[in-house]
Amino acid sequence: MDQLDTRKAESAGESTGWPPWLRVVATIAIVSHAALIWIAAWGGSPASRLEMSWRDGFRWYYGLIDQGYTYRYYAPEPPPTPVLRAVIKYKDGKTEEVRIPNRDIQPRMLYQRQLALANHLLNDVEAARAGTGDASRSRWAQSYAKHLGKTHPGAVSVALSVEMHLIPDPNEIRRQIDATGKAPDLDDPNQFYSVPERIGEFPCDVS
Amino acid sequence: MRRLLTDPLQAVARLANAVRDGWNRFVFTPADPTSLGVVRVATGILAFWSLFVYGLDLQGFFGSTGWSTPEGVTAFLKEVDPTAWSFWLAIPDGLLRPVWIVCLVILALFTCGAFSRVTSVLAWAIIASTVRRSPVTVYGFDQILSTLCLYLAVTGASGKAVSLDRYYARWRRNRAEVARRSKTGTWTAPSGRPEPSIAANIALRLIQCHLVLIYGMAGLAKLQGPAWWNGSAFWGTVAAGEFRLFDLTWLASYPQLINAFTHAGLAVELLYPIVIWNRAGRPIVLAIVTLMHIGIGITLGLVEFSLVMVAANLAFVSGPWLRSLVAGAVPGQVAGRVLYDGACPRCRASMAIVSAGDPDRLIEPVDLTAVDVTKVHPSLSREACMRSMHLVTSKRKVKEGYDAVMAILGWTPLFWPISLVRFIPGVSVVGRKVYNRIAASRPRDVVCNDEVCGIHPPSSAQVPASTGRSAR
Numbered sequence: 001m002d003q004l005d006t007r008k009a010e011s012a013g014e015s016t017g018w019p020p021w022l023r024v025v026a027t028i029a030i031v032s033h034a035a036l037i038w039i040a041a042w043g044g045s046p047a048s049r050l051e052m053s054w055r056d057g058f059r060w061y062y063g064l065i066d067q068g069y070t071y072r073y074y075a076p077e078p079p080p081t082p083v084l085r086a087v088i089k090y091k092d093g094k095t096e097e098v099r100i101p102n103r104d105i106q107p108r109m110l111y112q113r114q115l116a117l118a119n120h121l122l123n124d125v126e127a128a129r130a131g132t133g134d135a136s137r138s139r140w141a142q143s144y145a146k147h148l149g150k151t152h153p154g155a156v157s158v159a160l161s162v163e164m165h166l167i168p169d170p171n172e173i174r175r176q177i178d179a180t181g182k183a184p185d186l187d188d189p190n191q192f193y194s195v196p197e198r199i200g201e202f203p204c205d206v207s
Numbered sequence: 208m209r210r211l212l213t214d215p216l217q218a219v220a221r222l223a224n225a226v227r228d229g230w231n232r233f234v235f236t237p238a239d240p241t242s243l244g245v246v247r248v249a250t251g252i253l254a255f256w257s258l259f260v261y262g263l264d265l266q267g268f269f270g271s272t273g274w275s276t277p278e279g280v281t282a283f284l285k286e287v288d289p290t291a292w293s294f295w296l297a298i299p300d301g302l303l304r305p306v307w308i309v310c311l312v313i314l315a316l317f318t319c320g321a322f323s324r325v326t327s328v329l330a331w332a333i334i335a336s337t338v339r340r341s342p343v344t345v346y347g348f349d350q351i352l353s354t355l356c357l358y359l360a361v362t363g364a365s366g367k368a369v370s371l372d373r374y375y376a377r378w379r380r381n382r383a384e385v386a387r388r389s390k391t392g393t394w395t396a397p398s399g400r401p402e403p404s405i406a407a408n409i410a411l412r413l414i415q416c417h418l419v420l421i422y423g424m425a426g427l428a429k430l431q432g433p434a435w436w437n438g439s440a441f442w443g444t445v446a447a448g449e450f451r452l453f454d455l456t457w458l459a460s461y462p463q464l465i466n467a468f469t470h471a472g473l474a475v476e477l478l479y480p481i482v483i484w485n486r487a488g489r490p491i492v493l494a495i496v497t498l499m500h501i502g503i504g505i506t507l508g509l510v511e512f513s514l515v516m517v518a519a520n521l522a523f524v525s526g527p528w529l530r531s532l533v534a535g536a537v538p539g540q541v542a543g544r545v546l547y548d549g550a551c552p553r554c555r556a557s558m559a560i561v562s563a564g565d566p567d568r569l570i571e572p573v574d575l576t577a578v579d580v581t582k583v584h585p586s587l588s589r590e591a592c593m594r595s596m597h598l599v600t601s602k603r604k605v606k607e608g609y610d611a612v613m614a615i616l617g618w619t620p621l622f623w624p625i626s627l628v629r630f631i632p633g634v635s636v637v638g639r640k641v642y643n644r645i646a647a648s649r650p651r652d653v654v655c656n657d658e659v660c661g662i663h664p665p666s667s668a669q670v671p672a673s674t675g676r677s678a679r
Contacts, residue, residue: 078443
C-alpha cells in the first residue's frame with residue numbers, strides 16, 4: 001500500500017517536477033536554513049567560542065524568522081521552579097500579596113504563561129545581579145512592578161521577591177511515607193521552598 | 208600511476224552523484240499533502256487557542272502597562288535579536304481588542320484552510336509577533352508553534368489537502384460533473400485523493416528535520432546532567448510542585464520505576480533522530496513519543512506543549528494511511544450508492560456539495576431518473592426513491608431520507624460536526640419531518656414534451672443536449 005503510493009507519487013513527480021534552476025534555488029535555501037538552525041541549536045550555553053560566534057553572526061536571521069532556539073528542555077536536570085511574590089502596599093497602609101503563578105488561574109495555559117513570567121524574571125534578576133550587583137535593576141522586575149501597580153489601583157509600592165519551589169528528595173519522601181503512611185504536602189513552605197530573595201521595592205506612579 | 212589520480216576522482220564523482228540523487232529523492236519527490244493538511248489543522252487550533260488565552264488578559268500581555276512594557280520589549284529585542292519584529296508593538300491600547308479579533312479570524316481561516324496561501328503567512332506573522340511582543344511569557348510550546356507556522360507558510364502547501372480551499376475547488380469541479388452526468392445515471396466525482404506535491408514534501412521534510420534536531424538536542428543536552436545518568440531525573444519532573452496535576456509522590460517508593468522512566472525518556476530522545484527514518488521503526492517511535500507526550504501533558508499539565516509536539520510528529524505519518532482512517536483500508540472502495548433525483552436542481556447541487564467532501568470516492572451518486580432502481584437494490588421502487596433520497600450501503604443496507612443524509616455526512620470529515628446533531632434527542636424526529644417537507648416541495652426541471660418547449664428550452668436545462676442530459 002505504502003509502496004503503491006510512493007510509486008504513484010514518483011510517477012506524478014515526473015510530470016510536475018520543478019525545473020532545475022528552481023531545484024538549485026530551493027536547495028540553497030533549504031541547506032542554508034538548516035545549517036543556521038543547526039548552528040543556533042549548538043550555540044546555546046554551554047558551547048564553544050566558535051559555536052557562539054557563529055550563532056551571534058546570524059542573529060539577524062533568527063530575529064527575522066523567530067528561530068534560533070536551543071531546545072534544551074529539562075537540561076542539564078529538571079530545575080526547581082521559581083515563584084514570584086509581590087507585596088503591594090496601598091495608601092491606607094494595607095498590603096496584599098500576589099503569587100505568580102497563581103494556582104487558581106484558569107485555563108491551565110494562563111498558569112503556564114505565569115510560570116514563564118516567573119522563570120524569565122528569575123533569569124533577568126540573576127543577570128542584573130551578575131552585571132550590576134543590584135537585582136532591582138532587572139528590566140522585567142521594574143516592568144512587572146509597574147504592571148502590578150497599574151492593575152492594583154491605590155498601590156503606592158510593589159515589593160518583589162522570588163523563591164524556588166524545590167524538588168523534594170525522593171529518599172526523604174519515602175522515609176516520610178514509611179513513617180506516617182502518607183506523602184508530605186509538597187507545598188509546605190518550611191520544607192519545600194527556598195528562602196525568598198528580595199528583588200527590590202518599586203514605587204508606583206500614583207498620579 | 209594515472210589511476211592514483213583518476214580513481215579517487217571517480218569515487219568523488221560517484222559520491223556526488225549519489226548525494227544529488229538522494230537529495231532529489233528526499234526533497235523533490237512529490238508527497239501526499241494529507242498529513243501536512245492535518246498538521247495545519249492541529250497547528251491552527253493550537254495557535255487560535257494560544258491567542259485566545261492571551262486575549263483573556265490582553266492589556267496585561269500586550270498593553271502599554273502590561274507585564275512587559277513595549278519600551279522594555281523594544282530594548283530587550285535590540286539587545287538579543289536586533290532584527291526581531293512584532294506588529295503588536297505598534298498597536299495602541301485602544302486598538303488591541305479589534306486587532307486581536309481580526310487575528311483570531313485569520314487563525315480560524317488558516318485552521319480551516321481558507322485562502323491558505325495568504326492566511327498561512329499571516330498566521331505565522333501573528334504567532335511570531337506574539338512571541339516577540341511578550342517574551343516573558345514564552346515557553347517551549349511557542350517555539351514549536353512558531354516553527355510549524357513558519358514551514359506551513361513558507362512552502363505555501365498547507366492548503367493542498369484537508370482544507371476549504373481544496374473543498375471549494377472540488378465542489379466547482381463536481382458541480383460541472385453532476386451537470387454532465389451520463390445516460391447511465393452515474394457520474395464519477397474527482398477522486399478525494401489530493402495531488403502529490405513537491406511543495407508539500409518540502410514542508411513535511413522541513414518539519415521532520417527540525418523535529419529530529421529538537422529531540423536530538425533535548426537528548427544530548429540532558430547528558431550533561433547527573434540526574435539523567437543516575438536515573439533520578441524523572442522524579443524531578445513529576446515532583447516539581449508547580450507543575451504536577453496529580454500527586455505522584457508515591458513513586459518515591461519505587462525508585463527503580465523512576466530509573467526506568469528516566470532512562471526510557473532519554474533513550475527515546477536520543478534514538479528518535481535515527482530510528483524515525485526507518486520505515487519499520489517509524490510507527491513504533493511515533494506511538495512511543497505520542498504516549499510520552501500524553502504522559503507529559505497529564506503529569507506536568509503541559510497540555511498545549513504536548514499537543515503541539517504530537518501535531519509536529521504528524522509530519523511523519525503517511526498521508527494515505529491518515530486518509531484510510533476515514534475512507535477505509537481499501538482505496539476507492541465505494542461505501543454506498545446514493546440514489547438522487549437527477550431532474551431536481553437542488554438535489555444535483557446537494558450531490559455536488561456532499562461529494563466534494565468525499566475523502567476517497569466513498570459515495571457513488573446514481574441519478575434515479577436514468578436507471579432501473581431495482582438493479583441497485585431489489586427492494587427499491589422508483590416511487591419510493593422519488594419521495595426521498597436513498598442510500599444503499601456496501602453491506603446492502605438501505606437508508607432513506609434524513610437517515611441517508613446523516614449517514615453520508617458521517618462519512619465525510621468536513622461534515623462531521625453537522626452529523627453530530629443527530630445524537631441530540633429529538634433532532635432525528637424533527638429532521639425527518641423537515642427533510643420530507645423539503646423533498647416533497649423540491650423543484651424539478653421542466654419536462655419538455657411539446658414542440659414549443661423544444662424550441663425554447665427551459666433556463667434550468669443548462670447542459671447541451673449532446674451530452675445526453677435527461678431533460679425530456
